[in-house]
Amino acid sequence: MTHPLLVPHVSSEIGNLKAVILHRPGKELERLTPQNLSELLFDDIPWVRKIQEEHDKFAKVLRDNGITVLYIKDLLKDVLKDENIKEQFIVDLLKINGITSLESKNYLKDYLMDMSYDDIAEIAISGLEKGDIDNVMPMGLAEFIYEDHYFYIKPVPNMYFTRDPGAMIDGGLMISSMKTAARKPETLILKYIYKNNDIFKKNNIPCWYDNTYFHSLEGGDVLILSDKVIAIGCGERTTPQAIEQLARNLFKGGSTVEHILVVQIPINRSYMHLDTVFTMVDKERFVFYPGIKRDLRVFSIIKEDKGFSIKKEKDLQDALKLALNLSNIEIIPTGGLNAITSAREQWSDSTNTLAIAPGKVITYSRNESSNKIMEKEGIEVIGIEGSELSRGRGGPRCMSMPLIRD
Template sequence: MGNAINVFSEIGPLKQVLLHRPGKELENLMPDYLERLLFDDIPFLDQARKEHDAFADTLRSKAIDVLYLEDLAAEALTSDGLKQQFLTEYLNEANIKGSDARKEIESYFSAIKDNREFIDQTMAGLRKNQLSVGVNKNLSDMVQDEYPFYIDPMPNLYFTRDPFATIGNSVSLNKMYAETRRRETLYAKYIFKYHPMFIENPVNLVYNRENDTRIEGGDELVLSKNVLAVGISQRTDVSSIEKLALQIFESEPSFEHVLAFNIGEERKFMHLDTVFTMVDYDKFTIHPEIEGDLVVYSLSKPNGQIKIVEEKDTLENILCRYLELPAVELIRCGGNDITAAAREQWNDGSNTLAIAPGEVVVYDRNTITNNKLEEAGVKLNYIPGSELVRGRGGPRCMSMPFVRENI
């Protein structure tokens, strides 16, 4: 029996990937609540879907099997009992105030018989004007009246990279940084536990959403079958990296080192993969703003005990040593133009998705960074990103590899 998950690098030829096509959750974004939902602007859904479809078609044109989160989640609810179990957990985590509201909301969702329609509605959230709750309101129901939602939408779901991460043959099922995103990992929990493709090939979890410290997939990069890189960032705690490293060393024996990159806690550097991605055996994108102050720690387990060392060297030398390379090339976002670097990093110029060694998917809008990548001999597949980028994420953020060929 083969492994349903196989990811031992960032650059091995991509064979199967998970996406989420943007849905009505984006139409439930409102200017007054953007910060709460981690958005800076409201994407135009029709155009965002066209851009996302172009992304999926680009992947399919390379013979990559494209799966969708919403399909797998619907297919995982293989019985009425399981669907009810999911709904109970979903409502428990939806922060609904008032028992009367909870009962009527549960009835509303229970009445949706089609699993895919049911999943779509849970992702979109529930506006108060969609459901008229009866007049027997308690104080909690009444005080909450000003807020337009019974259940918040999940507009960040099209960034499938973050709720979990695939590492080797295992999955890191993450505890998300923001409360608004923590519910996103419920879909992955049910997929990996109950979907037929994982019932036959059970997945080992190296992190769990019930953990008490946060970690997100944009901070987890598989540099080789021996080396995992994890960002210490706005979204990922130091203590989470130690917990992850312990599990990785125990259950994924090929991994010998975890490199912790301290990139700081600014929103613009939200995850490690917004400032650093791998595009070839010896080539990496990097945002020049993090280079000077970047501190890297290495974690290993040479004699059954975790050993942590601060690496006092240049990033190039650290990468050469751990990846056993004679030299590496850092391709700077925006080139040497600090204005272009800041603009293109904000628009995810550093957030590339490698689909094979030396071949990546990029947004077409980051012209200076894209030129630098081409000058370095990297093959680019361009996708439009005018609307998708409003969520602050690029091709790597929007994709979760399930299977890559080993290299």
């Protein structure tokens, strides 16, 4: 599968969306249990057939609006066709899953090498359960100690939130350094795609950050406000050290970015990323969860001739005006001014809007109050069903990694 006309580039949060990377939820969700929910970052167990139906409708909405939809599993399959790449990927996959004893590692490597690249791509996401292997596998001490655990390779149920493992910034890719162990395999997958798939390889796409950096930085915290300005959330999943490192890499690496707005948000699962409380929907308009207003602090990192400077801003609205050189900024409160409605709809991702064009967004239809407020303000809202999709704590923006925007 080749895409010769796709040249990844994103320098806007709202420009016409041309191509996007998704992951259709699959078998990995069937491996969620009440016992492993917390470890795998879920609050509930989704109904898999229904979540797939909802995701398929989301993908159809994108295609109906002229957007090319690529699936991350297909991109991975492309690179695993090369036997050498497949072998190294298996080695890295076992390593990231903590397979430490030499005997176990060699056995599993040989077992997986006999499989097709299709099967390896599936296992990388849905996992390898102990019951999947018929033969008796040699066990080291770690395998004896953890023999009650279900998996040799753990499932990655958060994979359908493709926003988080990486983000296109200008003409380069940021590969996230994930905060939690449960999500680290996602960035391993993206890194193999980045290094070996023609979409990135033949277009000489630079890498602004990758999963080898110690400090965590996740894509849901990154908003591309313009070609020169990005906003980054600093909270539960993204550290200030990571933001400074990304700033250095962008400023020195030839990116057009000159100004980074750092929005400090409370360390709270409800606000795990910036896009759970704040997104851009039009040239001068943003949706915002008002319940968090008093807890925000905003800073600017500004490119200088030598390095960068950092300053504290008065508030988010003024900082946006100054950074984007706009005389007016409109903040649309999700849920209106009713604190209960606003909090309920924020929990089901009312602020996690995906702009597919200026003033045109995809949201969950269940957030009726927030959607009506946006429509009243002239925003075209395309509602999708998300009763099961939202159980993973993410909305349409979380579920999409824009590859190309006008």
